[in-house]
Amino acid sequence: MGGQLQLYSYWRSSAAYRVRIGLNLKGLAYETLPVHLLRGGGEQHGESFRRANPQGLVPVLKHGDLLIRQSLAALEYLDEAFPGHSLLPQAAQDRQRVRSIALAIACDIHPLNNLRVLQYFERSWGVPQPGRDGWVRHWIEEGFAALEAMLVDDPTTGRYCFGDTPGMADCCLVPQIYNARRFHVDMAAYPTLLRIDEACQALPAFGAAGPERQPDAPPE
Structure with missing residues (x-):
């Protein structure tokens, strides 16, 4: 096409x-x-x-x-x-591994913290900002604890979420860590996630995709 x-x-x-x-x-x-x-x-x-x-x-x-x-x-x-x-490895067993990590972020962590969820809390239930922020932190921390356990000792974990080539799982992890920092999640509890994020951030493909570098980002 x-x-x-x-x-x-x-x-x-x-x-x-x-x-x-x-x-x-x-x-x-x-x-x-x-x-x-x-x-x-x-x-x-x-x-x-x-x-x-x-x-x-x-x-x-x-x-x-x-x-x-x-x-x-x-x-x-x-x-x-x-x-x-x-972005995905060739073998079926490896592809499911990468998809599992990506989906744990995209389906289980991120939707609970989406803008429309937080706006609903504010508009319909009157939840104040500290309560909304606490909700976000809770679900990121719970999700990150699970991801850390999934990645820390698995033999397929390498420099990145899977092996030594960045792929779809890393495409999901890095933005979620960006969100975690926005909401002041203590990342010290997730050393494997931090290590992978650092490796990704050293690559131009990740740096150029960063929010503050987008054409619609507000002036600093």
């Missing part, structure tokens, strides 16, 4: 951050289509964006006429559609 790659993205969306890392690891050029999740009540709720994604969520990866509306589906599509750096 031909056509330009475009990414509907918000600079601080961790799900969009995952896809930006994957695009960079694959060495693919793409255009950012910013969707501001806060301005005017959230541009993701507008009619024009809802045509791209009825869920009203970023990211959406657009390739020609194709729209991919989930970050992990987008990463797998990039891996299958484009040559070069592999």
Whole structure:
């Protein structure tokens, strides 16, 4: 399939951050289509964006006429559609390992801390900011404790989540650690996660995907 790659993205969306890392690891050029999740009540709720994604969520990866509306589906599509750096290993037993780590983050940690969840707490239940922040920290800490246990002594863990080549699991882990730091999670309890994050951050593909380096990031 031909056509330009475009990414509907918000600079601080961790799900969009995952896809930006994957695009960079694959060495693919793409255009950012910013969707501001806060301005005017959230541009993701507008009619024009809802045509791209009825869920009203970023990211959406657009390739020609194709729209991919989930970050992990987008990463797998990039891996299958484009040559070069592999985001998933070849063997079935290894692929399930990488998917398990990625899904533990993308399905079990991140959705509980999503902006729409926190906004619902505020609007519908009147939960004050400290309570919302405590909710976020609780679920990140519980999830990170499990990830640390999954990774620390497993023989497949290398410099990165799986072996010595960064892949889909690392695309998910790094943005979630960024979120953890935003909410002042004490990362000292997760030395393996910190080590992997440090290795990833040394790579240009991860640095260029960072939230503060995006075209829609506010001035410092």
